[in-house]
Amino acid sequence: MIEIKDLHKSYKMGSNSLHVLKGINFSCEAGELVAIMGSSGSGKSTLLNILGMLDEADSGEYTLDGVPIKDLSETKAANYRNKFLGFVFQSFNLINYKSAMENVALPLYYQRVPRKERQEKSLKYLERVGLREWATHLPSELSGGQKQRVAIARAMAAEPKVLLADEPTGALDSTTSYEVMDLIQKINDEGNTILVVTHEPDIAEMCKRVIHLKDGVIVEDKKVEQVRASQYVK
Amino acid sequence: MRQLFDGNTWQEIFQSISKNKLRTFLTMIGVFVGIYIYIGLSGAAQGLDNGFERQFESVAQNTLFAWGQYTSKPYAGYKTGRQIQLKLGDVDVLYNRIPQLETVAPRNVRGVFGSDPALVTRGLKSGNYAVYGDYPVFIKIATKKIYDGGRFINDADIEEARKVCVIGERTQRELFDEDEDPIGGYIKVDDIYFQVVGVHKFTPGGGFESDSDIFIPFTTFKKLYNTGEDVSWFTMAAYDDADVIQVETDVKSVLRSIHDVDPEDERAFGSFNLGEIFGKIMGFSKGMTFLSLIVGVATILAGVIGIGNILLISVKERTKELGVRRALGATPAEVRNQIIIESLFLTLLSGIIGIIVGALTLKGIDAFTQGGDFPYTNPTVPVPYVIGSLLLMVILGVLIGLIPAQRAVSIKPIDALREE
Numbered sequence: 001m002i003e004i005k006d007l008h009k010s011y012k013m014g015s016n017s018l019h020v021l022k023g024i025n026f027s028c029e030a031g032e033l034v035a036i037m038g039s040s041g042s043g044k045s046t047l048l049n050i051l052g053m054l055d056e057a058d059s060g061e062y063t064l065d066g067v068p069i070k071d072l073s074e075t076k077a078a079n080y081r082n083k084f085l086g087f088v089f090q091s092f093n094l095i096n097y098k099s100a101m102e103n104v105a106l107p108l109y110y111q112r113v114p115r116k117e118r119q120e121k122s123l124k125y126l127e128r129v130g131l132r133e134w135a136t137h138l139p140s141e142l143s144g145g146q147k148q149r150v151a152i153a154r155a156m157a158a159e160p161k162v163l164l165a166d167e168p169t170g171a172l173d174s175t176t177s178y179e180v181m182d183l184i185q186k187i188n189d190e191g192n193t194i195l196v197v198t199h200e201p202d203i204a205e206m207c208k209r210v211i212h213l214k215d216g217v218i219v220e221d222k223k224v225e226q227v228r229a230s231q232y233v234k
Numbered sequence: 235m236r237q238l239f240d241g242n243t244w245q246e247i248f249q250s251i252s253k254n255k256l257r258t259f260l261t262m263i264g265v266f267v268g269i270y271i272y273i274g275l276s277g278a279a280q281g282l283d284n285g286f287e288r289q290f291e292s293v294a295q296n297t298l299f300a301w302g303q304y305t306s307k308p309y310a311g312y313k314t315g316r317q318i319q320l321k322l323g324d325v326d327v328l329y330n331r332i333p334q335l336e337t338v339a340p341r342n343v344r345g346v347f348g349s350d351p352a353l354v355t356r357g358l359k360s361g362n363y364a365v366y367g368d369y370p371v372f373i374k375i376a377t378k379k380i381y382d383g384g385r386f387i388n389d390a391d392i393e394e395a396r397k398v399c400v401i402g403e404r405t406q407r408e409l410f411d412e413d414e415d416p417i418g419g420y421i422k423v424d425d426i427y428f429q430v431v432g433v434h435k436f437t438p439g440g441g442f443e444s445d446s447d448i449f450i451p452f453t454t455f456k457k458l459y460n461t462g463e464d465v466s467w468f469t470m471a472a473y474d475d476a477d478v479i480q481v482e483t484d485v486k487s488v489l490r491s492i493h494d495v496d497p498e499d500e501r502a503f504g505s506f507n508l509g510e511i512f513g514k515i516m517g518f519s520k521g522m523t524f525l526s527l528i529v530g531v532a533t534i535l536a537g538v539i540g541i542g543n544i545l546l547i548s549v550k551e552r553t554k555e556l557g558v559r560r561a562l563g564a565t566p567a568e569v570r571n572q573i574i575i576e577s578l579f580l581t582l583l584s585g586i587i588g589i590i591v592g593a594l595t596l597k598g599i600d601a602f603t604q605g606g607d608f609p610y611t612n613p614t615v616p617v618p619y620v621i622g623s624l625l626l627m628v629i630l631g632v633l634i635g636l637i638p639a640q641r642a643v644s645i646k647p648i649d650a651l652r653e654e
Contacts, residue, residue, distance in 0.1 A: 054561060054648040074643075075565040082563020089651065093558045097253035109242055110563040158563070 001030045001162065001193050002051065007060035009046055020046045021057070022216035028195070028209075030161075033188040033226075035204035036197045038213035045166060047213065048197050052085055052164045053077045065161050082110050086155030090167035092147040094139040100126060100150045101135040107158035125153040129183060145176030152183055156192075163187070163194040169203055175232070181206045182229035202227075247576050254548075261544040262584035264537030265627065269585045272530020272623060273592025273615055279522035281600070281613025286515050288611050296336075296474060297375055298482050298507035300489060301467035309496035318493050318502050320465040328468070331488045334476035337374045340465040342367035342455050347466070354448065356409040356421045363405055365423060365448045367455025375471045378449075383417050384432025387451045391431075395453040399423065400432040404446040423448065426458060478509035527619075534585075534627060541580050542634030545573060549638045556642050557650020570639040577635025578628065585627045589620060 009021040020043045028034055038044040049055035050062065053072060062069040064084055072080070081087075086107075094103045104122035113121070126132045129149040131142075139147055148168060155163055165184065169177035181203060188194050188208075196207060204210045205227045212220035251258045302318030325338050345351030345364030352365040372378075373386050380386055380400065391398050401409075401416065410416045416430045428450065436445030456462065472481040486503045489495075495502040549556070556569055596613045603610045 049648055052561070054646075054651070075567065078560060078563050078565040078568075081561060087561050093554065093561075093651065095555050095558060097249060102249075106559070107562040109246075110559075110565075110568065115242060154562070 001032070001065055002026070002028045002195075003061070003063040004051075005061040007047075007050065007062065008058045009043075009050065009055070010058060020216055021050075024060070024216075024218060026211065026218065026221075028193065030193050031188070031191050033185070033194045033208045034196065035207035035210045036195060036213060037199060037201075037204050037210060039199065042213040043216045044197050044213050048164055048166055048195065051162075051195065052087060053081050078110075082107060082158060084161045086158060086160035086163040088148070088151050088155050088163065088165035088168045090170040092139070092144075092151045092171070094147055094150060094154075096139050099136050099138055100131060100142065100153075103139070103150055104154045104157050107154060111158060122153070122157055125157045126150070128156070129153045143176075144172050145179055148172060148176075148180050149183060152180070152187070156187065161193065163192055165194065165196045167197055167199070169198065169200065174202075177203065178229045178232040182233050185226070185229055243572065243575060246572060247579060250552075250572075251576060251580065257544060257548075258580065261541050262580055262587075264540035265534060265581055265584040266537070266588040266591075268530065268533035268535070268537035269588030269623060269627070270592045270595075271533050272526065273589055273620070274595055275526030275529060276523060276619060277592065277596040277613040277615045278599070278610075279519060279526050280615060281596070281603075281610045282522060283516070283519040284611040284613070286512075286519055295509050295512050296472045296476065296478050296507075297509070298470050298472065298478055298485065298505060299467055300470070300482075300485050300503055300505040302489075302493070303501055303504050305495055305499055306501040307496040307499045309499065310494045312494060318489075318495065320468065320489070322463045322465055324465070324468070324489065324492055327492055328470070328485060328488055332481060332484045334472050334481050335470055335485075336473045337371050337471040339369050339372040339375055339469045340452065340467075341372065341469055342452065342459075342461055342464070342466045344459060352424045352448070354405070354409065354421055354423050356419075359409050361405070361408050361446070363402075363446045363448050364444070365450060365455070367452040367459075367461075368449050369452050372449075372469065375469055379435035380432040381435060383415070384430075386432055386434075387449060391451040392453050395457055396451060397426060397428045397454055398431045398451065399428040400434055400449040401430055402434060402444070402446045402448065403436055404444070405448060406433050408446075423450070424458065478507045482507050530623070531626065534623065535630065537584070538581055538627065538630040538634050541577055541631070542637050545577055545635065545638040546641060549573065549642045552642075553645055553650045556645060557647045560647035561651060566643040570643050573639035573642050574632055574635035577638070578631040581627045581631030581634075582624070585624060589623075 004024055004026040007021050007024040008019075010017045010019040024047060036044045036047065046055065050057050053069060056072065064080075067080075069080065095106070098106070101119065101122045104125055105118040108118040108121060123132060123135060126135050129152055131146060131149055131153070134142060134146065139150070142150065152168075168184065169180055172180060184194060184196065185206060196203070198204055205224060206229050207224065208226050209221070209223050211218055302320045305312065305314055305316045305318065308314045320340070322340055325340055328335055328338050343349070343364060343366050345362070351362040354361055354363050368387055369392060370386060370388050378386060378400075384400070386400055387398065390396070399421070401421070406416050409421055410419065416433055419430050420427050421430060422428070434447075434449070436443075450458070470485065472478050482505050486505055487497065489503050490497055490499065493502070559569060596615075599610075600613055
């Protein structure tokens with residue numbers, strides 16, 4: 001599903017440049033649930049941004065579902081993001097004047113899905129995250145966990161090939177974190193490919209594979225015994 | 235373009251402008267006031283224009299007047315300070331020497347320029363009114379609307395010096411009963427009976443005429459007041475293609491030669507022509523129109539810039555939202571177009587409200603000034619001006635929208651989404 005070869009990325013900081021990614025090689029199959037771990041400054045967010053086409057690598061190859069991702073114009077990147085990727089952010093990033101349903105429907109709007117179908121689909125995905133009865137509520141009326149579940153529903157609504165989650169539990173307490181991870185695991189069970197950036201070991205253990213980044217290189221890449229989050233959820 | 239006619243786009247726009255209603259409202263006030271001022275001012279200018287036009291419609295615009303004054307230079311043995319008296323005989327000389335003159339109407343009057351008005355009585359009713367001695371040609375210059383069943387003075391009246399008169403509306407009201415037909419009735423002007431042959435409708439045309447003027451044949455006037463060949467002044471009309479100012483100069487120089495006045499003597503004859511005055515007034519109202527155009531366009535511009543300004547702030551506030559939209563697959567063009575359409579929509583909506591309120595105001599003013607002496611008629615803004623202003627707003631709205639739109643596009647989604 002994802003193929004990365006010798007990925008380099010550096011940022012210019014005034015006169016000196018900061019080499020963030022120093023040759024990343026990584027591949028992942030469809031249906032995997034991968035945790036990307038590392039301390040801050042290890043380059044994990046940069047990697048996720050490049051995977052999410054929000055940023056571009058200086059050198060190296062990136063293939064997503066057989067499509068080489070390079071020389072992207074803004075418009076092309078937007079279309080790829082819309083078609084291939086779903087994003088879940090640490091701070092949810094819901095649009096605060098839109099109801100839960102409208103938020104979920106937003107990527108479909110950019111896919112030019114007709115209004116009626118958008119509503120049906122977004123209700124379906126809200127149902128799946130267990131928030132159907134909250135469809136007409138604004139984000140300000142939802143709890144943190146609920147917001148993140150709406151954000152996951154939004155990411156899934158476009159039926160992406162890969163779901164990218166950047167610290168999805170970073171702003172949540174442990175109980176709600178497990179709820180969210182439970183949801184992510186369930187989505188993964190249905191065969192969706194998911195990449196989770198996290199620095200919490202217990203969250204990483206709930207994935208199937210853990211990658212450790214340190215100073216811009218992968219220092220460890222191992223399959224783990226998945227801890228099911230459902231056991232913590234009442 | 236697709237975006238412009240897409241219901242979804244509009245839904246997005248309504249959502250984003252209605253989330254901050256107060257700000258949207260305040261933003262719109264700028265353009266609203268601009269277009270309102272523009273419509274109000276140019277309507278008022280048009281109203282003045284129409285008003286002046288109406289005031290002058292009863293008088294031919296190529297009309298000029300000349301009268302005798304006192305000489306300021308000794309000439310041909312005469313001392314300075316001699317009073318010049320125009321004579322009936324001058325008419326033929328003027329016609330002969332100045333071919334551009336279409337009509338020359340000699341006139342005499344009692345009741346204006348310091349002379350006492352005539353005492354007019356009918357039975358127990360009486361009043362003091364100005365009396366004019368006129369030739370039939372006078373109505374070629376100053377159209378007098380005569381009410382049904384009446385007529386103005388004709389050639390036979392002049393020839394026979396008939397004691398007939400044309401009275402004004404007010405004279406009729408004051409001397410006759412309401413249901414009485416004044417035509418054929420008799421009134422006494424300075425103790426002489428006159429038969430009423432017509433009632434003229436008063437049209438305000440500036441000057442000293444009023445709705446109570448009485449017109450009698452020039453020849454009758456001459457006998458009544460013993461004025462002989464004297465003429466108070468000439469009311470003249472030049473042909474349409476003539477240069478009225480040149481004709482005015484010519485008339486005065488001819489009169490100077492007839493009356494033995496120094497050709498250099500500027501004070502011996504007084505004159506003025508309506509063409510010049512009319513031109514000045516029309517120029518004034520054209521200036522008003524132009525001024526309103528400038529002021530209107532400037533205020534619209536200021537208003538639109540206000541909208542651009544607010545949108546710029548709004549884009550900054552929505553940086554995160556725009557980043558999310560980009561991450562979810564909004565293309566730069568879609569983001570840009572959304573901002574531009576927002577700008578355009580706000581501009582046009584407030585503009586249209588401004589036009590409607592402006593039109594209602596003009597209608598109100600029109601109703602208020604209806605029938606008054608105030609030269610103000612039918613204040614309207616020509617449709618091309620309205621369309622032009624709408625077009626201007628569309629163009630400005632799009633251009634101004636480009637600035638925040640470009641700002642919105644230049645924000646990279648990765649920067650917008652960066653956690654603080």
